[in-house]
Amino acid sequence: xxxxxxxxxxxxxxxxxxxxxxxxxxxxxxxxxxxxxxxxxxxxxxxxxxxxxxxxxxxxxxxxxxxxxxxxxxxxxxxxxxxxxxxxxxxxxxxxxxxxxxxxxxxxxxxxxxxxxxxxxxxxxxxxxxxxxxxxxxxxxxxxxxxxxxxxxxxxxxxxxxxxxxxxxxxxxxxxxxxxxxxxxxxxxxxxxxxxxxxxxxxxxxxxxxxxxxxxxxxxxxxxxxxxxxxxxxxxxxxxxxxxxxxxxxxxxxxxxxxxxxxxxxxxxxxxxxxxxxxxxxxxxxxxxxxxxxxxxxxxxxxxxxxxx
Amino acid sequence: xxxxxxxxxxxxxxxxxxxxxxxxxxxxxxxxxxxxxxxxxxxxxxxxxxxxxxxxxxxxxxxxxxxxxxxxxxxxxxxxxxxxxxxxxxxxxxxxxxxxxxxxxxxxxxxxxxxxxxxxxxxxxxxxxxxxxxxxxxxxxxxxxxxxxxxxxxxxxxxxxxxxxxxxxxxxxxxxxxxxxxxxxxxxxxxxxxxxxxxxxxxxxxxxxxxxxxxxxxxxxxxxxxxxxxxxxxxxxxxxxxxxxxxxxxxxxxxxxxxxxxxxxxxxxxxxxxxxxxxxxxxxxxxxxxxxxxxxxxxxxxxxxxxxxxxxxxxxxxxxxxxxxxxxxxxxxxxxxxxxxxxxxxxxxxxxxxxxxxxxxxxxxxxxxxxxxxxxxxxxxxxxxxxxxxxxxxxxxxxxxxxxxxxxxxxxxxxxxxxxxxxxxxxxxxxxxxxxxxxxxxxxxxxxxxxxxxxxxxxxxxxxxxxxxxxxxxxxxxxxxxxxxxxxxxxxxxxxxxxxxxxxxxxx
Numbered sequence: 001x002x003x004x005x006x007x008x009x010x011x012x013x014x015x016x017x018x019x020x021x022x023x024x025x026x027x028x029x030x031x032x033x034x035x036x037x038x039x040x041x042x043x044x045x046x047x048x049x050x051x052x053x054x055x056x057x058x059x060x061x062x063x064x065x066x067x068x069x070x071x072x073x074x075x076x077x078x079x080x081x082x083x084x085x086x087x088x089x090x091x092x093x094x095x096x097x098x099x100x101x102x103x104x105x106x107x108x109x110x111x112x113x114x115x116x117x118x119x120x121x122x123x124x125x126x127x128x129x130x131x132x133x134x135x136x137x138x139x140x141x142x143x144x145x146x147x148x149x150x151x152x153x154x155x156x157x158x159x160x161x162x163x164x165x166x167x168x169x170x171x172x173x174x175x176x177x178x179x180x181x182x183x184x185x186x187x188x189x190x191x192x193x194x195x196x197x198x199x200x201x202x203x204x205x206x207x208x209x210x211x212x213x214x215x216x217x218x219x220x221x222x223x224x225x226x227x228x229x230x231x232x233x234x235x236x237x238x239x240x241x242x243x244x245x246x247x248x249x250x251x252x253x254x255x256x257x258x259x260x261x262x263x264x265x266x267x268x269x270x271x272x273x274x275x276x277x278x279x280x281x282x283x284x285x286x287x288x289x290x291x292x293x294x295x296x297x298x299x300x301x302x303x304x305x306x307x308x309x
Numbered sequence: 310x311x312x313x314x315x316x317x318x319x320x321x322x323x324x325x326x327x328x329x330x331x332x333x334x335x336x337x338x339x340x341x342x343x344x345x346x347x348x349x350x351x352x353x354x355x356x357x358x359x360x361x362x363x364x365x366x367x368x369x370x371x372x373x374x375x376x377x378x379x380x381x382x383x384x385x386x387x388x389x390x391x392x393x394x395x396x397x398x399x400x401x402x403x404x405x406x407x408x409x410x411x412x413x414x415x416x417x418x419x420x421x422x423x424x425x426x427x428x429x430x431x432x433x434x435x436x437x438x439x440x441x442x443x444x445x446x447x448x449x450x451x452x453x454x455x456x457x458x459x460x461x462x463x464x465x466x467x468x469x470x471x472x473x474x475x476x477x478x479x480x481x482x483x484x485x486x487x488x489x490x491x492x493x494x495x496x497x498x499x500x501x502x503x504x505x506x507x508x509x510x511x512x513x514x515x516x517x518x519x520x521x522x523x524x525x526x527x528x529x530x531x532x533x534x535x536x537x538x539x540x541x542x543x544x545x546x547x548x549x550x551x552x553x554x555x556x557x558x559x560x561x562x563x564x565x566x567x568x569x570x571x572x573x574x575x576x577x578x579x580x581x582x583x584x585x586x587x588x589x590x591x592x593x594x595x596x597x598x599x600x601x602x603x604x605x606x607x608x609x610x611x612x613x614x615x616x617x618x619x620x621x622x623x624x625x626x627x628x629x630x631x632x633x634x635x636x637x638x639x640x641x642x643x644x645x646x647x648x649x650x651x652x653x654x655x656x657x658x659x660x661x662x663x664x665x666x667x668x669x670x671x672x673x674x675x676x677x678x679x680x681x682x683x684x685x686x687x688x689x690x691x692x693x694x695x696x697x698x699x700x701x702x703x704x705x706x707x708x709x710x711x712x713x714x715x716x717x718x719x720x721x722x723x724x725x726x727x728x729x730x731x732x733x734x735x736x737x738x739x740x741x742x743x744x745x746x747x748x749x750x751x752x753x754x755x756x757x758x759x760x761x762x763x764x765x766x767x768x769x770x771x772x773x774x775x776x777x778x779x780x781x782x783x784x785x786x787x788x789x790x791x792x793x794x795x796x797x798x799x800x801x802x803x804x805x806x807x808x809x810x811x812x813x814x815x816x817x
Contacts, residue, residue, distance in 0.1 A: 033633065033713065034352045040640045043359070061352070063713040064508030065490060070714075072504070099497060102504055145762060151495030173761045174493055176754065179629040179636070183573045186627065189449040189762060202628045202650030274646040 026050060026057040027083040031070025031091055033063040037198075038239060042086035044271040045114065045262055052258035059086075066152060067091040068101055075103035079246035084111065084255065089238045090153055093294040097302055098152045105295040108242040109252055110288035112259035115272060116238035116280035117196040118212035119158050120222065124185055125204040132208045132228050135192070136168050143169040146192035147181035150174050152307070155181075157298055158194040158211050158235035160305035165231050196237050198276045211235035234297075238280065240287055256284050316662030319364045320670065328361070328369040329667065333674045336376020337682040341384050343521035343701055344708020346393035346513060347377040351637050352711070363645035363660060368667045370641060374634050375427060375617045375671045378577055379679070382419040382610050383686055386412065387542055390521045390701065394512055395577035395613040397520070397743050398585045401467060402598065402605030409601050413545040418603045419610045420679040421547055422559060426611035427672035429563040430570065430618030434625075435665050438654075441619070442626030445571045450758035451773045453572065455780035457752045460579060462787050463586030464741045467599060474737045482745025483752075485510050492754040493761075505717045512578075514709035514718040515746055518725025519739050521705040525698045526730040539697065542687040544680055547603075558592060558607045566615025573623055573630070577616040578747045584612035590787065618668055625653055625661055 028049075030042045043059055050057035062070030067088055074085035085108075096104045123129050129138065138144075148156035151174045163170050173190055175181040182203050184190045193199075197216075200207055207222045211233050215224060225233040241259055243252065262268055263281050272279050282290055302308040319325070332354065339350040350373045358366030381396030386403035399419060406415035433441065448456075461479070468475020488499045489509020500506035552559070562584045569580035588608035589595055598605050621638075623629040628650035630636035639649050647657055654661055690697055709722040729739055763769045771781050 033348070034355055034637060034640075036636065036640065040643050043356070044644065061714060064511075064715055066495070069508050098495060099507070100504070151491070151493060171761065173758055174495075175758075176492065177636075179623075180573045183446060183623065183627070183629050184449060187446040187449050198648075202648060204651055271644075274648070275643050276648070 023082050024055050025082060026053065026055045028057050028059045029070045029074050029083065029085040030059055030061050031063060031067035031085065031087065032061065034061045038067075038086065038088050041115065041239060041272075041275065041277060044268060044275075045086065048262040048265050048268055049258050052261045053254060066095055066150065068095050068103075071095075072102045074242060074244055075107040077244040080244055081247045081251045084241055084243045087240055087242055089236075089294070092240075092242070092291050094152055094154070094157060094298050094302075096295070097299040097308060105291055107245060109245055109247055110284050110291060111241040111243055111252065111255045112263075112284065113238055113240040113280060113282035113287045113290065114259070114263050115277040116236045117198070117276070117278050118210055118216055119154065119194050119196055119235045119237060120200050120207040120219075121158075121162065121209040121211070122193050122195065122200055122205040122207050123191060124188070125206050126188075127191065127206070129208070130206075132223070135208060136166065139169040140167075143171055144192050145173050145190040146170045146194070147184055147190040148172060148174050148193075149178045149181055149195075150176060152302075154235060154237055155194045157301050157305075158233070159192065160307065161233055161235070161301045162194070162211075162225075162230075164301070164304045165233065166228075194235070196276075201276065240282070240291075252284055312659055313662055316659050317666055319659065319663040320368070320666035322364070324361070324365045325368045325667065326670070328365045329372045329671055329674050330678070332369040332372025333376040333671055334372075334678050334682065336373040336378075337380035337383075337675070337678060338376075338685065339373070340377030340380025340396075341392045341682070341686055342704045342708070343384055343390045343392055344513065344517045344705040345711075346381065346708065347374055347395070347634050348513075348637075349708060349711050350374075350377045351634060355637060355641065358641055359644060363642065363647060364663050364667065366641055366645065367638070367664055368671070370638055371617075371664075371667055372671050372674065374638075375614065375668075375675055376678075378614050378617055379420070379423040379427075379610070379675055380682065381613075382423065382606075383416065383542070383683060386415045386419060386606075387686065387690065388524060388539055388701075390524045391516070394516045394743065394747065395581060395616075396609065397516065397578065397740060398581040398609035398613075399606055400520070401585065401609070401740065402600070402602050405599070405601035406603070406606075407540055410540070411601065412540050413543040414547070414603070415606060416542065416679075416683060417545045417547055418606045420544065420676065421552070422562065422607040422610040423614040424672055424676045425559045426563040426566050426613070426615035427617055427675065428669065429560070429611075430567040430615035431665060431668045431672065433567045434618045434621055434668070438622045438626050441568070441571045441622050445573070445623055446627070447774070448572050448776065449774075450755045450762060451770050452776045452780065453575075453751060454755040454759050454770065455777050455784070456569075456572075456575075456583070457579075457748050457755060459780055459784050459787070460583040460586060460748055461744070461752065462784065462791075463582050463589070464744055465791055466586060466589040467740050468738055471736070474735075475741045478732065478737050478739060479741035479745040482515075482742035482747075483749040484745075485515060485742075486746050486749030487753065492750065493757045505715070508713075508715060508717075510721055510746075511709075511712055511715075511718055512743075512746055513712045514722040515725050516743055517705040517709050518722040518727075519729040519742055521701055522722065522726025523729035523733055523739070525701055526726065527733060528694070528698060530730075539690040539694070542683050542690065544683050555604060555607060558588065558604050559611050561587065561591065562608045562611030563615040566612030567619040569612070570616035570619030571622040575751065576633075576747075577613040577620075578743075579751065580616045581609045581613040582744050582747065584608045590790070614672075621664070621668075624649055625664075627651060628653060 030039050032038050071091040077083045129135050146159045210222050263279050339345045354373050381393035382399045385391040385396040385399040389404040391397045403415045464475050464479045497507045565584040566580045569575050585608045592604045594604050620635045624635045630639050709718045
C-alpha cells in the first residue's frame with residue numbers, strides 16, 4: 001500500500017515537473033483546414049505571438065467535425081505548457097451542447113479573446129424587403145428559407161433564436177460553408193442569412209438588423225434587436241486562445257501578456273483592419289466568464305429551437 | 310488596354326516567373342506522388358507566400374495547383390495509381406495503354422489534354438466569367454442533384470464485366486461518404502459511438518488505400534517480376550493530325566470541366582467523372598473506352614485541368630470559392646489585403662488581369678516542364694521495385710495523414726487498402742467506389758436541401774427549372790439508351806449462340 005502511495009506521489013511529481021517545463025517550441029492548433037477564415041487570422045497572429053513569448057511556434061491544422069477534433073486535441077493535452085489552440089466560437093460555446101465530445105466548456109485554461117464581430121440579419125439587395133417589419137409580414141403567407149454555413153453554426157443559432165423570439169416564419173437550409181450559402185442567396189434559393197460584416201460587405205446584401213446590444217459603427221441606420229421590440233439577442237463571431245487545463249499560473253500569465261501585446265501591435269491591427277476583424281481583447285478571467293455565459297445562452301437557444309432535447 | 314499591359318508587367322517580373330517555375334514543377338511532382346495532392350501541396354507552400362507580394366504568391370500557388378492536377382495523371386498512367394483523386398478517371402484508359410506498351414502516347418495525350426483544358430478554361434474565365442457566374446448562381450441544389458445523378462450513371466459505363474459488382478462498389482463508396490456528421494442535422498451517423506469517426510472518412514485516405522496500397526499488394530502477390538515491372542516513362546506528343554482527329558473530344562472535355570468548375574462545391578474529380586461519362590456516350594470510338602483509348606485520357610485530363618481556370622469564376626465574380634483550393638487562394642488574397650467579393654473585378658482590375666496572365670503562363674510552363682518531370686519519375690521508377698513500392702507506401706501514408714492531421718486516417722488508408730485488394734481479387738472494379746465517395750456527399754446534401762426547398766415535394770424537382778428538366782430528360786434518355794443497348798446486345802449474343810460459327814462483332 002505504501003509503495004503504491006509512493007509511486008503515485010512520484011507519478012504526480014513527474015506530472016508536475018512535466019507541466020512546469022516550458023520548451024522553446026509551441027504548437028498552435030487551428031481546428032480548421034489551412035486557408036480558411038480562422039486559419040488566416042491565426043497565421044497572422046502566430047508570428048507576433050511567438051515573438052512576444054520568445055519561442056518558435058508551428059501552426060498545426062487539425063480539421064474535422066465542426067472544429068471539435070482539433071479542439072479536443074488541446075483539451076486532451078492536460079498539463080502540457082507547449083500547446084495552445086486558436087479557437088472559433090462554435091467549438092467552445094455551441095458544439096459541447098450539441099453532441100457528446102471528449103471536452104466541455106470547462107476543459108480549458110482560457111487565455112484571451114482576440115477578435116469579435118457582431119452578426120447582421122441580411123437579405124439580398126435584389127429583394128424588395130427593406131425592414132425587419134416587412135420581412136415578418138411577408139413571411140406570414142409563405143415562410144422564408146434561411147441559410148447557414150452548416151448545422152449548429154452561429155448563423156444557424158442566431159436565426160433559430162430569432163424565429164423563436166419573433167413572429168418571423170423561416171426554415172433552415174444548411175450549406176457546407178458561407179460561400180455555398182451566398183451562392184444560394186444570390187440565386188434566391190434562400191432569402192435570409194445571418195453573418196458578419198465581412199460577408200455583408202463582400203456580397204450584394206442589405207442589413208436589416210444587428211444581433212448586438214448597441215448599433216454598430218459604420219451602420220448607423222441598422223437597428224438592434226431590442227430596438228425592434230425583441231428580447232436582447234446577442235450573437236457575434238469571435239475567436240480566442242485556449243490552453244489545456246493544468247498549466248501553471250505563471251505560464252497562463254505569460255500567454256495572456258503575449259496575447260495582449262499581439263492584438264495591440266500595429267502589425268496585427270493593420271491585418272485586422274484589412275480582414276475586417278474587430279479586435280476585442282479579453283483577459284483570462286473575463287474570457288472564461290464570457291465563454292461560460294455564451295455557452296449557457298447558446299444551450300438555451302438550442303433547447304428552445306428544439307435542436308437538443 | 311493600358312490596364313492589360315500594366316498587368317502583363319506585373320506578371321512578367323522575374324520573381325513571378327521564378328515562382329511559376331518552382332510552383333508548377335513542385336506541383337507536378339507532388340501531384341504525381343500517390344497520396345500527396347493539391348491540398349497538401351498548397352498547405353506546404355502557403356506559409357512561403359506570406360512574405361511575397363500578391364502576384365508572386367498567387368503565381369506560386371496557382372503553379373502548385375495546376376501542376377498537381379496534371380501530375381496526378383503521370384502515376385495514374387504508369388502504375389495504375391492516380392496521384393490525386395482528380396486523376397482517378399485517367400487510369401481507366403491510361404493504364405491499359407501502358408500495358409499495351411503505349412505509355413509514351415498515353416503520357417503525351419494526358420499532357421496535351423491538360424494543357425488544352427487549362428488554356429481553354431483561362432480563355433473562358435477572361436471573356437465569359439460574369440455570364441458563367443450568373444449561370445452558376447442559377448444552378449441551385451435541385452439542379453446540382455440532377456447533374457450528380459447524371460454523373461453517377463458513369464458507374465454503369467465503367468463496370469465492364471459485371472454491372473452488379475460495379476454497383477456494389479459504388480454503394481460501398483456512397484456508404485463510406487455517409488460516415489460522420491449528417492450534413493443537414495449535424496447528428497453523428499455510423500460512428501458506433503467512436504468520437505474519432507465523427508469527423509467522417511476523408512476522400513484522400515480512401516483513394517490512397519483503394520488505388521495505391523492495393524496496387525502495391527497486387528504487385529507483390531503476383532510474384533511475377535516481369536508483370537510487376539514498371540515500364541520506362543517516355544513522352545511523345547500527339548501530332549497535329551492526331552489532335553485534329555480528336556479535337557472535338559478535347560473541346561468537349563474542356564467545356565465540361567470549365568462548366569463544372571464554375572459550380573461551387575463540385576471540383577475537379579467530379580468533373581473528370583462527368584466528362585468520362587459523356588465520352589462513353591458521345592465519343593465515336595466509345596466501344597474501345599476502358600481498353601486503352603486516348604479519348605478516355607482526353608476526357609479525364611482536359612476536364613480536370615479545365616477546372617483549375619474556371620474554379621476562379623465564382624471566386625472572382627462573386628467572391629465565392631468553388632472548392633477547397635480556391636478557398637485557400639482567397640485566404641492568401643486576404644492576407645495581402647485583397648478581399649474577394651462582388652466588386653473585386655472593378656476595384657482590383659489590374660490584379661485580376663495579372664492573375665489571368667499568370668494562369669496562362671502556368672499552363673505553358675506545365676507543358677514545358679512535363680518532360681523533365683516525367684524524366685524524374687522515369688529515374689525514380691528505375692530503382693529496384695521494392696524501393697519504389699516502399700516509397701509509394703510511405704508517401705501514401707504521409708499523404709493520408711497530412712490532409713487534416715487525424716491519425717485515424719492512417720487506419721482508414723490501411724483498411725481500405727486491404728479491402729480493395731480483396732475486391733480486386735474478386736473482380737470488382739474500384740473506380741465506382743471512388744465515384745460513390747466523391748459524388749455521394751453532393752448527391753445526398755443536394756437531394757435533402759432540394760427537399761427542404763420544395764417542402765418535401767420530390768415531384769416538383771422535375772419541373773423546378775428549365776436546367777433541371779433538361780438534365781432529368783438526359784438521365785431518362787441515358788437509361789433508355791443503356792437498356793435498349795443491353796437488350797440488343799443480349800439478342801445478338803443469343804443469335805450468336807444459336808449459330809454454329811460465333812460472330813466476332815457480337816459486342817455492342
